[in-house]
Amino acid sequence: MVDFYIGLFLASLIVALFTTRLFRLLMWYSFNSLMLGLLALIIGIEFNDDGLIITGVLTIIVKSLAIPYFLKKFSQQFHIVREIQPEIKVQYAIMLIPAILVFTFYLAEPITNMILNNSNHIAISISSLFLSLLLMMEHKNVAPKVIGFLSMENSLFLLGVTATEGMPMIVELGIFFDLLMAIVVINLLFTREEIKND
Amino acid sequence: MILYLTTILLLLLIAPILLSFIKSLKMIWLFKRPSSIFQGYRNFSKLLTKETIISQESSSITRYAPFLVLSPLLITMFFLPPIVEGAYYVSFVDAFTITGLISLSTFFLMLLGLDSASAFGGMGSSREAFISALVEPAMVLTIFSVSMMAGNLGVGQAGVNLAEHFPKEHMASFIFAGISFFILLLAENGRIPIDNPETHLELTMVHEAMILDITGVYLAIIETASSVKFVIFSSLFVSLFMPWGLELYAPMAILVFIVKLFIVATVVALLEVNMAKLRLFKVPNLLGIAIVFAFLSLITFYVLGA
Numbered sequence: 001m002v003d004f005y006i007g008l009f010l011a012s013l014i015v016a017l018f019t020t021r022l023f024r025l026l027m028w029y030s031f032n033s034l035m036l037g038l039l040a041l042i043i044g045i046e047f048n049d050d051g052l053i054i055t056g057v058l059t060i061i062v063k064s065l066a067i068p069y070f071l072k073k074f075s076q077q078f079h080i081v082r083e084i085q086p087e088i089k090v091q092y093a094i095m096l097i098p099a100i101l102v103f104t105f106y107l108a109e110p111i112t113n114m115i116l117n118n119s120n121h122i123a124i125s126i127s128s129l130f131l132s133l134l135l136m137m138e139h140k141n142v143a144p145k146v147i148g149f150l151s152m153e154n155s156l157f158l159l160g161v162t163a164t165e166g167m168p169m170i171v172e173l174g175i176f177f178d179l180l181m182a183i184v185v186i187n188l189l190f191t192r193e194e195i196k197n198d
Numbered sequence: 199m200i201l202y203l204t205t206i207l208l209l210l211l212i213a214p215i216l217l218s219f220i221k222s223l224k225m226i227w228l229f230k231r232p233s234s235i236f237q238g239y240r241n242f243s244k245l246l247t248k249e250t251i252i253s254q255e256s257s258s259i260t261r262y263a264p265f266l267v268l269s270p271l272l273i274t275m276f277f278l279p280p281i282v283e284g285a286y287y288v289s290f291v292d293a294f295t296i297t298g299l300i301s302l303s304t305f306f307l308m309l310l311g312l313d314s315a316s317a318f319g320g321m322g323s324s325r326e327a328f329i330s331a332l333v334e335p336a337m338v339l340t341i342f343s344v345s346m347m348a349g350n351l352g353v354g355q356a357g358v359n360l361a362e363h364f365p366k367e368h369m370a371s372f373i374f375a376g377i378s379f380f381i382l383l384l385a386e387n388g389r390i391p392i393d394n395p396e397t398h399l400e401l402t403m404v405h406e407a408m409i410l411d412i413t414g415v416y417l418a419i420i421e422t423a424s425s426v427k428f429v430i431f432s433s434l435f436v437s438l439f440m441p442w443g444l445e446l447y448a449p450m451a452i453l454v455f456i457v458k459l460f461i462v463a464t465v466v467a468l469l470e471v472n473m474a475k476l477r478l479f480k481v482p483n484l485l486g487i488a489i490v491f492a493f494l495s496l497i498t499f500y501v502l503g504a
Contacts, residue, residue, distance in 0.1 A: 007370030011377055011491070018487055094486040098493050105501045120502035124370070 002162075005039040006124055009158065013131050013151060014097060018090060022075060022082040022143055026068045029147050033063035036154055040161050052161070055172045059157070062176060067150065070183065075143055078190045086138040093138070100134065101127045121162035128155035142189050153179065201448065202286035206275050209433060212456065213425040214238025216432065216463050221396075223467040238425060242418050250414030256314045263310040264412070264419040270303040271426045278430065279357025279437040281455040283444045289355040293341035296353060297334055300386070300430070303423065304330050310420075311408030318400060322407025325478065329392060329404065332485040333385050339492035340378045344438050346499060347372060353434075360441040368503070374495035376439045381488040383431045383466075385481075387424070390470040392481055402475060432462040 009032060016028040037060035044052030075082070088096065104127035112122055132155055136148030153175070160172075215235055222232035234240070252260055277291040304326065311323035341353060347365045348356035365372055385392045393404040400407070409420050436458045443454035476484060 001366075001369075003367065003369035004373065007373035010370065010494075011373060014490065014494070015487065018483060090483040090486055094490050097490055098497065101494060102497055102501065105497070123502055124498075 001042060002039060002121075005035045005042070006121060006158075006162075009035045009039070009154075010124055010128055010131075013128050013135075013155075016147070016151070017086070017093060017097065017131060017135055017138070020083065020085055022080065022084055023072060025084065025144060025147055026072055029151060030064045030068040032151060033067075033154060034060060036158060036161075037064060039158070043161060051172070058172075058176060062179070063150070063154070067179070067183065071143070071146070071186075074187060074190050080143050080190060081141055084139055084141055084144045087140060088134075088138040093134075096134070097131065100130050104130055115163060122159065125155050125159035125162060128158065131155075142186075142192075146186050146189075149182070150179070199286050201282055201284075202280070205278075205281055205285065205452070208452065208456075209275060209278075209429050210426065212459065213422070213429040214242065216459060217425045217428060219460065220463050220467045220470070223464065224471055227467070227471045238421075241421065245418035245421070246415060248414045250416060253314045253316075253411050256411070259309055259313045260412070260416075263306045263313070264416040264423075266306040267303050267310065268419050268423040268426070270299040271423055271430060274299045274430055275426065277354060278433055279354045281433075281437065281444065282448045282451045283361070287354040287358070289350075289352045289358075291353055292351045293338050293345065293353065296341065296434075297337050300427070301330060301334060303427070307408055307420075307423075310412070314411040316411055318403070318407045318410050321400075322404055322410075325404045326408060328478075329385060329481060329485070332482055332489075333382055336378055336485065336488040336492045337382050337386075339489070339496060340375050340382065341434075341438075343371065343375050343492065343495045343499060344379075346496070347375075353438075357437040357441060358444075360438065361444040364441065368499060370502075371495040371499040372439070374491045374498065376435075378488045378491035378495065379435055379439065380465075381484060381491075383435055383462075384469070385485060385488070387428045387431060389466055391473050391476050391484060394475050429459070432459050435462055 012028050012032040012035065016025055016032070019025045019028060037056045040052055040056030040059060044050070044056055074080075086093070105123045108123035108126050112120065115122065129152060132148050132152040135151060136145050139145055139148070157172075157175070215238060218233065218235045218238040221237070222235055225232040274296055277288050277296060280287040308323040308326050311319035311326070313319070342351075344360075345351050345353065345356040347368045348359040350356050350359055384390070388395050388405040394402050395405065397403060398406055398410075405424065409417065412420060433455075436455065440458050443458075444451055446454060
């Protein structure tokens with residue numbers, strides 16, 4: 001069952017790389033975080049870890065509902081450009097994405113040799129880290145860059161959940177607080193974007 | 199053997215109903231008065247009684263192409279995985295054969311479009327060639343990757359193996375293959391993000407443009423071929439990606455299979471209502487996504503084993 005959610009996580013990230021509309025991108029980000037939250041919940045129930053269950057619920061509420069909602073609201077409020085065309089052409093992205101994945105699978109091999117159980121999840125989370133970097137690189141506008149940043153955070157969370165069976169809860173909560181601060185900063189960036197548009 | 203033949207007959211009977219079901223479901227969701235789900239049969243019987251007119255400019259290809267469009271698809275129906283446990287099936291047919299048979303049918307459809315030398319037919323054929331050239335590699339890769347997961351290259355045997363032992367440990371690559379195959383299902387059957395099956399607007403036609411000049415019995419055959427194609431793709435999707443319920447008592451298993459076919463049709467209708475048709479030059483992007491997912495499912499299977 002864990003593999004199912006991880007597959008959907010990676011799939012939604014890859015589809016997000018090809019989207020050309022901002023709200024669709026937000027939807028994919030929300031789906032991505034939902035899968036992550038469900039994954040954390042399932043692992044938490046499996047290992048009977050209350051901290052991980054709480055983080056899972058918080059992930060679903062904050063990342064998959066609140067953050068996309070507020071980003072959508074901000075982008076409507078500041079009239080952000082909603083048509084986001086990736087700078088990297090699709091033809092090249094089709095070759096680039098499998099190349100990145102194959103590369104990271106071999107890159108992660110020394111790490112996976114050290115860890116005995118579910119070693120392939122580490123490779124997937126590192127590759128999703130690279131894919132979210134690609135998402136940040138391929139867009140010029142602020143809003144998709146923000147989504148790239150957020151999904152990078154998601155893939156780090158995935159690494160934490162699958163590799164270590166859950167970070168200490170206080171660290172997770174700290175990350176959430178960090179994210180909320182980041183949203184405030186993003187708000188400032190959006191205001192600047194609006195000035196540039198005028 | 200009886201179950202095998204019954205299955206094929208049943209699939210043939212259900213083929214027009216599925217397409218009419220999609221159409222009427224779409225009409226309900228668009229707040230229109232829905233057409234009957236037996237509309238496919240009505241159209242068929244009406245077309246049989248109509249006069250068949252063939253363009254003077256066309257050669258003999260127009261006379262035999264409709265049969266050659268339908269027959270590879272009918273042959274493919276015999277190679278599908280079984281829907282009931284213990285039924286007879288053909289185990290050795292692999293991804294290349296099925297893709298080849300389907301593209302043989304597409305080839306004759308394109309010839310039919312070109313033959314009457316109308317501007318629309320040529321345009322439709324060129325578009326169809328463009329789309330099917332992009333579909334084929336992704337389809338071979340997807341079915342190949344699923345067969346690798348099932349542990350047998352034959353599609354029928356792969357369906358049986360998947361039903362007996364669902365690959366829980368390969369769930370990630372299974373999902374990638376599923377997404378890829380669903381995009382291919384939409385592309386090959388000319389559903390909405392790729393092609394609008396209901397339009398006769400010259401800018402957007404692909405499938406309709408090729409069959410504009412055809413009337414009567416030949417049109418009935420072509421329409422049957424397109425519904426059979428949909429049933430082939432959806433039953434492949436069902437038996438490769440939703441392989442459960444085969445071990446039930448035979449009539450029950452058949453019922454479960456039909457319900458699953460209708461679920462696939464419902465999802466297609468839902469997508470059609472909610473999406474706009476893609477511009478033709480954006481279609482390679484969507485099919486590119488399908489190729490990426492097909493490739494991904496292979497490499498996650500081989501490299502990670504996940």
